[in-house]
Amino acid sequence: MSGPHRLQGISASAGYAEGPLFDLDRTAAHYTVRATAADEKAALEAAIDAATARLAALIETADSAAADILEFQIAMLGDDALGRPAFAAIHAGQPADRAWRQALDAEIAGYDASDQDYFRARAADIRDIRDQVLRALTEDGDVQAPAGAILYGEDIAPTRFLETDWSCGGGIALKAGSTASHVAMLARSRGVPMVVGLGVVGLGGPPAKLAGPALLDAEHGGIVLSPSRAEIDAFRRSSSSFSARRDLAGTFLARPAMTKTGTAVRVQVNIADPSDVDGIDIATCDGVGLMRTEFLFGKALPDEETQYRAYRKVLEWAGEKPVTIRTVDAGGDKPVPGFTVKEGNPFLGLRGIRLSLARPQVFRVQIRALLRAAVHGSLKVMFPMIAVVEEYRQAVAMFAEEQAMLAARGIAHEMPPLGIMVEVPSVAIVPEAFAEAAFFSIGSNDLTQYVMAAARDNAAVAHLNSVRHPAVLRLVAAVTAFGEREGIPVSLCGDAGGDPASIRSLLEAGLRDLSVAPAQLAMAKAAVADVSV
């Protein structure tokens, strides 16, 4: 496959990096089998000691967040229980490298299988421990990434992050990964651009084999491999504009958003995972404009308690500020095994509220969790992909039924305001048919792709997929004006809300309520201050 490759993922730490790709997953060096089991045992012991010494040396120069991670790894390595299965396997005749890898892979599997997000993220730490010992065992040449490289691979070890010299730029692009990982936290605190969840969709071969520079746009969560001249130029313009905005934005973060002419604008945050709020100071935003719930449905269908705890955590964090939770928006580009269906044209199929109504037993679990969590803060709930008012009414009726059942059982609960996403053109064109909804939240990503008939994830039609097309903006303005007339709050929670270039158009269309990715909060406020409305 020739020509540029564009991959889309999720931004874990905003910023831009241009440089060669460095393959994190290159095959490990060869291990030389020892003569006896006793020698294998000694080799593994020496490797564990060497890895521990390396970690201890790293602690010397680490800041407190990094030191915590290293101390945890040292404690794990120092615990005999970690290596016990490996030593047993060596005793049974296995070579040290295989014994260690198998023992640690079993440990990692336990973490990966956890339904707790925080715990799952620790799998990366255990992988790190595994690889460091393997590195010591095989005397791997310990290839360092060249300065300014973009580290590309399945996942990245915290120690790899700490060992890398970021002073010359560079970034991280992961096929898997998590925004809740230690490395993601470190990257955000050090300002290292990082994108996760790139997957391998649409690639002709391993992209690490592609020569030449890559362009990492961790502001929007994408990477371009083998870019064209024009792409490089455009990228550099975005990159320098980002740096300028970031420097300026820092001064806006702590203040409420206000236009040049003094009009107040509410700026809330979009989150995908309860742990996302850990790095956000609630004082810097006006609440959560969109909490996605698909993450809960990542591996298996979550039970009521798991959901309740996740919602409650965010509500308690937000205090009196509103938290708008969107009921599960699976389907489309977000398949969930055992829940979504395979379809020829998933974006026009059974997704969002359509799927929830088709799977009432799954939807009712989420409804109960939301009703119970509502007592812990200022909750609002919205339904995705509403196309006709009957869908809204059915969902509202299910809320009422579950509320009655909770009341009958004497379980604490509260009915939150129930609103809708405005993302299907049928709603945006005829908002008056939905006047009974408690609020409107414009989903600019889907609204744009449905109005323009241009997929978000297809670079070939990227030029058509613009929220600033007059057709999209006219709908945004009409919905906003209708809301204002009828006293229905209208906000916008798509990527456009955090895009400085689009913020002007959205405010001019009448919107005064935006919800953006946490990393874009400061810049969105700065962009608002530059508009005269």
Added chain:
Amino acid sequence: MSASAEASVLITHEVGLHARPSVKFTKLAKTFAADVEIALAANGPWFDAKSIVKVMAAKAPKGTVLHIRASGDGADDAVDALVELVRRDFDEGADHVRTA
């Protein structure tokens, strides 16, 4: 008769008995001669409280009632000290959520 003690305590730390808290927890447990174990239910299964690998494997999130038991020399002191540590949120101030 050898000394033994048992108590339970609610975990209020934001991330539960995980990476950083578990380092502190096992370090403190190891300062006692008594055998110390933890469990998420009164009837077990019980995990060695001096092994961070085992403590992590217990997967105790915020809101869990942690059962702690000890037997041998200083069993009472061990249980008291560990309960106190959990109650004090592992001596981490309000900033613990940022970097945990």
